[in-house]
Amino acid sequence: MAHLLPYPESPAPPLPPPRSINASPKSALLVENDQSLLSFLRRSLEDDGYAVRTAANSEEGLRLYRDCGPFNVVLIDYCVPPNYGFGIDYLAPLQKHGIGLAMAIRQIHPLQGIIITALAYRDAREVPRPLELMHIPLLVDISNFQLRSLLEKIEVERAIEALTSSELLRLRQFAEFRVRGLGRAARGRTGEDLLQEALMRTLIGAEDLQKGRHWNKDVDFVGHLTGAMQSISNHWKRQFKETEAYLISEFPVRDAEGQEQSPLDNVASEHAAADQRLIEQDEKDRVLTTFKDDPEATQILQDFLDGLKKSEIKSRYGLDERKYAATMKRIRVKLLGRRNGGGQGEKHDR
Amino acid sequence: MIDKMTHDERLEQLMNRLAESVLGLSDEAALAETSEVGADPEQEAERTRFVLRQASKALDNVTERLSNLGHTINSNGWRGGRWGHHFHSTCQTCGSFVSFTPATGEMRGEALDGQCPESGQFAIPRREASRK
Numbered sequence: 518m519a520h521l522l523p524y525p526e527s528p529a530p531p532l533p534p535p536r537s538i539n540a541s542p543k544s545a546l547l548v549e550n551d552q553s554l555l556s557f558l559r560r561s562l563e564d565d566g567y568a569v570r571t572a573a574n575s576e577e578g579l580r581l582y583r584d585c586g587p588f589n590v591v592l593i594d595y596c597v598p599p600n601y602g603f604g605i606d607y608l609a610p611l612q613k614h615g616i617g618l619a620m621a622i623r624q625i626h627p628l629q630g631i632i633i634t635a636l637a638y639r640d641a642r643e644v645p646r647p648l649e650l651m652h653i654p655l656l657v658d659i660s661n662f663q664l665r666s667l668l669e670k671i672e673v674e675r676a677i678e679a680l681t682s683s684e685l686l687r688l689r690q691f692a693e694f695r696v697r698g699l700g701r702a703a704r705g706r707t708g709e710d711l712l713q714e715a716l717m718r719t720l721i722g723a724e725d726l727q728k729g730r731h732w733n734k735d736v737d738f739v740g741h742l743t744g745a746m747q748s749i750s751n752h753w754k755r756q757f758k759e760t761e762a763y764l765i766s767e768f769p770v771r772d773a774e775g776q777e778q779s780p781l782d783n784v785a786s787e788h789a790a791a792d793q794r795l796i797e798q799d800e801k802d803r804v805l806t807t808f809k810d811d812p813e814a815t816q817i818l819q820d821f822l823d824g825l826k827k828s829e830i831k832s833r834y835g836l837d838e839r840k841y842a843a844t845m846k847r848i849r850v851k852l853l854g855r856r857n858g859g860g861q862g863e864k865h866d867r
Numbered sequence: 868m869i870d871k872m873t874h875d876e877r878l879e880q881l882m883n884r885l886a887e888s889v890l891g892l893s894d895e896a897a898l899a900e901t902s903e904v905g906a907d908p909e910q911e912a913e914r915t916r917f918v919l920r921q922a923s924k925a926l927d928n929v930t931e932r933l934s935n936l937g938h939t940i941n942s943n944g945w946r947g948g949r950w951g952h953h954f955h956s957t958c959q960t961c962g963s964f965v966s967f968t969p970a971t972g973e974m975r976g977e978a979l980d981g982q983c984p985e986s987g988q989f990a991i992p993r994r995e996a997s998r999k
Binding site: 642652666670673674677678680681682683685686687688689690691693694695697698699700701706709710712713714716717718720721743754800801804818821822823824845846848849850852853854 | 872874875877878879880881882883884885886888889890892893894895896897898900901903904905908909911912913915916918919920921922923926927931934935942943945947952954969970
């Protein structure tokens with residue numbers, strides 16, 4: 518323990534943007550004394566768009582962190598020696614200085630994303646570490662692209678913490694309206710379900726929708742999540758329609774003598790069933806009824822239902838931007854209030 | 868084209884237009900609208916952040932649980948369930964099934980019943996201290 522780094526005593530300030538690496542939007546500190554691994558990890562990080570600072574021992578790593586941190590991510594070798602400048606310390610690999618450095622950095626910035634590289638171990642369970650670092654991401658296998666997944670996760674977690682209150686509220690309302698637009702296809706799912714699904718697919722990170730949605734960092738996080746929610750809700754709708762057609766066409770139909778009829782007799786009509794049309798009509802009417810005392814809102818809603826563009830609606834009723842925005846606000850507040858049981862109308866019953 | 872749309876499609880179009888209108892709101896307007904709905908904007912915002920963190924945490928928990936049981940799950944191998952509430956995958960070594968629900972953190976599947984029976988097959992002796 519004598520070689521472990523002292524923990525700073527100053528209280529932890531909130532995580533500011535990186536100070537020193539200004540040219541790149543993403544920065545990484547890599548603390549690794551094995552030259553071949555250092556080159557490999559450095560190249561991997563740079564390929565992922567990170568500007569990388571390197572240190573060969575824990576003291577240099579801490580100094581660099583204090584001077585240039587915080588970083589988007591810090592990669593620390595579990596067995597990095599304390600100081601390489603005074604000759605080879607043969608005991609160093611056994612003394613877990615990477616853990617000491619990780620704890621020192623967490624003392625400076627508790628939210629700093631850190632990955633411990635523990636390639637000497639075959640799996641994470643075998644890596645001894647203190648309780649405070651039990652949930653820290655561990656890189657134990659470089660061959661299966663684990664590094665990229667860990668980096669992606671750290672980026673996403675950082676983005677969640679950086680979301681402002683208004684961004685979070687916009688995301689929530691966006692999700693609520695998208696799910697509401699699904700009608701019966703929502704199958705009991707809520708806006709929160711849609712938001713979580715969007716995040717899960719981001720964390721999974723594959724580019725195929727069925728598996729996940731990679732976050733292309735050219736798009737901001739809010740833009741990415743809203744795009745994901747849009748795509749997922751469309752996917753849910755398609756699934757619902759496919760299943761309904763499947764169920765109707767699969768329903769066994771036999772004639773009076775028990776003989777199965779032609780499969781073509783079972784092809785579903787392209788028109789919705791009468792009972793379904795009534796449910797949909799009912800929901801549409803309920804939305805319009807909510808605004809029966811607000812003619813401007815009723816007009817805008819009716820025009821939305823008819824597929825008119827914003828400019829067409831504004832010119833049709835001579836609404837200026839301010840009046841249009843105010844009416845939209847009334848619509849959103851009333852519909853969301855109704856949904857939340859806010860007493861501004863009947864509670865929506867899905 | 869519009870005339871051929873069902874009530875369902877029209878309602879969807881209406882709600883999607885409202886969803887899009889939210890994205891154009893200023894910070895102040897977003898906060899003010901939440902207040903007008905009768906909710907505390909800061910509480911609602913933090914609740915939303917919690918929902919996001921919860922999904923991330925659920926993935927961490929299932930990954931850790933499986934790792935403790937010796938199963939190997941490809942982090943990109945999770946697939947969404949057909950009805951969206953859960954994600955599922957299989958152990959790359961023994962093929963046993965596992966699923967979890969982000970909203971509740973609930974985990975299911977035979978992979979959780981015990982240690983991966985094949986986990987020792989490709990064991991590599993610990994190389995601690997031999998690398999440096």
